[in-house]
Amino acid sequence: MSITDKTRKVLWGRSGNLCAFCKAHLVVDASALDAESVVGDECHIVSGAPSGPRHDPTLAPELIDSLANLLLLCRVHHKLVDDQPETFTADTLRQLKANHEKWVKDRLGQSVQPEPVRVVRTAAEIPTHLVLVTSAKSLLDLASDCHERYDDYPDDLTETDLDCVGAFLHNLTDWVDLGLHEPHERISAQRSLAENMSELDQAGLRVYVAREKQLLRGGAVAPSAFYALHLRIVRHDDPNQISLATQPED
Structure with missing residues (x-):
């Protein structure tokens, strides 16, 4: 039906x-x-x-x-x-x-x-640096409760690179939209995204991310947190990358 x-x-x-x-x-x-x-x-x-x-x-x-x-x-x-x-x-x-x-x-x-619903951004919450992510688990942990995403990638991607990047971004969107309610869904998502990230690595591309906490205001309820993911894909030899001492990923 x-x-x-x-x-x-x-x-x-x-x-x-x-x-x-x-x-x-x-x-x-x-x-x-x-x-x-x-x-x-x-x-x-x-x-x-x-x-x-x-x-x-x-x-x-x-x-x-x-x-x-x-x-x-x-x-x-x-x-x-x-x-x-x-x-x-x-x-x-x-x-x-x-x-x-x-x-x-x-x-x-x-x-x-009611007051129209709107998303409010705070300058102090906007990330100044993005962190390198090499595991699909870490990426899903950051992205799973984000309602918005800001994507960026090199302007000079080849057709092959573009297919690889497009497949990765589309796959990430699909899994996050699904909600990942069950353990087997999260495991399937990790495996699928790990393949995408491996293809990106073979193409000489890296994934950097950061979360931004925004505020959802308006309507008939109290303001609530609204998270956005900043995701940037860069080449391995991009000179703008900064080496940071970070904890190892899970």
Whole structure:
């Protein structure tokens, strides 16, 4: 089964086009050059996948895509509740859904809206140096809870180098987006990324990273931490590299 058009319309209508967690608007207005952007997700409270968050084998398959099992969230809080299923249990999310839909119904037609959600950067938190990473485990430890990434790589990459870099960045994005809820998923991610990093090393390329702590403000909840990963790929002989005394990686 899949979510029906009617179910989607009812879910978005009862949710007021707002994230049930932070009350962020989930449809961004069109710009002068581009159409509107939908930045919300129809999230399953109970996953239909056996290894998915909050999976319940006793829930009938036909109820997985039902209105009662769906919650409207922004991309950030969708990832949060799926990364932390022990904190955000099925009962907790059902109560969150009920509270939000009541909040929307009570305030429908009112002009006052929550403060728009925005990410705030602090100069003191912006990294001044990136550290060499040689293991996929260390890279995943740094990247797994990051919601944003800043990538940089040499301008003079060959077609072969570009394929190698592109495959690595795409693979890292896919694994981080997956959430890595289970140990076997993390192990698979480490093996896959280790192959990418080995190919980069053979191509004469290194990976440097650092984390930046940002602040997510606005909506109806208190400000919360929002992490971004700075990732730069450089050549082995890049003269801008600085040798730093660091602890060995795991």
